[in-house]
Amino acid sequence: MSDDPLPAPEPNTVPARPAPRTAAVIPAAGRGVRLGPGAPKALRALGGTPMLVHAIRAMADSRAVSLVVVVAPPDGAAEVKTLLDAHALPERTDFLVVPGGDTRQESVRAGLEALPEDYDIVLVHDAARPLVPVDTVDAVIEAVRDGAVAVVPALPLADTVKEVEPAAEPGAPEPVLATPDRSRLRAVQTPQGFDRATLVRAHETVTGNATDDASMVEQLGLTVVTVPGHEEAFKVTRPLDMVLAEAVLARRRLNDGF
Numbered sequence: 001m002s003d004d005p006l007p008a009p010e011p012n013t014v015p016a017r018p019a020p021r022t023a024a025v026i027p028a029a030g031r032g033v034r035l036g037p038g039a040p041k042a043l044r045a046l047g048g049t050p051m052l053v054h055a056i057r058a059m060a061d062s063r064a065v066s067l068v069v070v071v072a073p074p075d076g077a078a079e080v081k082t083l084l085d086a087h088a089l090p091e092r093t094d095f096l097v098v099p100g101g102d103t104r105q106e107s108v109r110a111g112l113e114a115l116p117e118d119y120d121i122v123l124v125h126d127a128a129r130p131l132v133p134v135d136t137v138d139a140v141i142e143a144v145r146d147g148a149v150a151v152v153p154a155l156p157l158a159d160t161v162k163e164v165e166p167a168a169e170p171g172a173p174e175p176v177l178a179t180p181d182r183s184r185l186r187a188v189q190t191p192q193g194f195d196r197a198t199l200v201r202a203h204e205t206v207t208g209n210a211t212d213d214a215s216m217v218e219q220l221g222l223t224v225v226t227v228p229g230h231e232e233a234f235k236v237t238r239p240l241d242m243v244l245a246e247a248v249l250a251r252r253r254l255n256d257g258f
């Protein structure tokens with residue numbers, strides 16, 4: 001018999017699986033026609049910093065997001081790269097800049113095509129929602145990690161909504177057809193979170209101009225779920241939204257003491 005000590009037993013544990021990697025695609029190629037004349041919307045200043053930089057920081061604030069793909073105006077990728085170099089961004093996050101397309105859908109697709117293989121979860125976040133809080137971003141990611149294939153932040157509506165027969169002339173009276181039950185309606189925001197393979201399939205399969213990515217997943221017959229949205233994740237669309245965004249930013253700076 002050997003006097004050698006018995007080998008130590010193998011620890012009775014299953015090795016932890018690494019968390020799926022998360023990337024954010026930021027479509028920022030829109031002109032911002034409804035905001036009025038000026039630079040492309042994503043490049044306009046909010047509190048002295050381009051709206052796009054706020055949106056990138058909002059994604060990079062989440063510790064789960066390790067890559068941000070910015071989809072720049074078609075002829076503006078070099079300008080956006082220079083812009084990113086000029087602003088402090090978290091070192092633990094990687095950045096890519098790609099040119100966008102004529103529609104939001106085309107721009108998101110361009111961002112998806114640029115994603116490296118090793119990302120399983122994708123957020124799609126409007127550059128036009130620069131002030132989304134990190135807790136909302138994390139709630140979306142967590143819901144995807146928990147198994148949902150598509151997740152949208154959503155808020156109840158403040159207004160009663162009417163379905164109308166659209167008038168031929170802008171501003172002409174429109175007959176009201178119905179009043180949907182408001183308690184079943186939600187206004188949805190971004191970031192919208194996806195199982196990457198599902199979102200890619202939606203973009204490969206669904207035709208027509210969808211106004212958000214989740215509705216493309218719905219068209220595949222899959223279930224999209226909501227998490228609570230946030231008032232400060234509103235979209236900067238019209239001039240008054242800029243006034244609100246400046247006010248929210250000023251309040252944050254006051255609360256942070258600078």
Ligand SMILES: Nc1ccn([C@@H]2O[C@H](COP(=O)(O)OP(=O)(O)OP(=O)(O)O)[C@@H](O)[C@H]2O)c(=O)n1
Binds near residue numbers: 028126128
């Ligand atoms: N061809 C397009 C159009 C829109 N977007 C992006 O999609 C987001 C949401 O779009 P929206 O708020 O409608 O922006 P714009 O298209 O710029 O606005 P508008 O319709 O007033 O021109 C924005 O971050 C916008 O930059 C994009 O990447 N590529």
Ligand SMILES: C[C@](O)(CO)[C@H](O)COP(=O)(O)O
Binds near residue numbers: 104188190235237
């Ligand atoms: C994606 C979106 O922000 C969800 O509310 C919205 O649909 C974008 O609409 P837009 O007309 O392109 O601004």
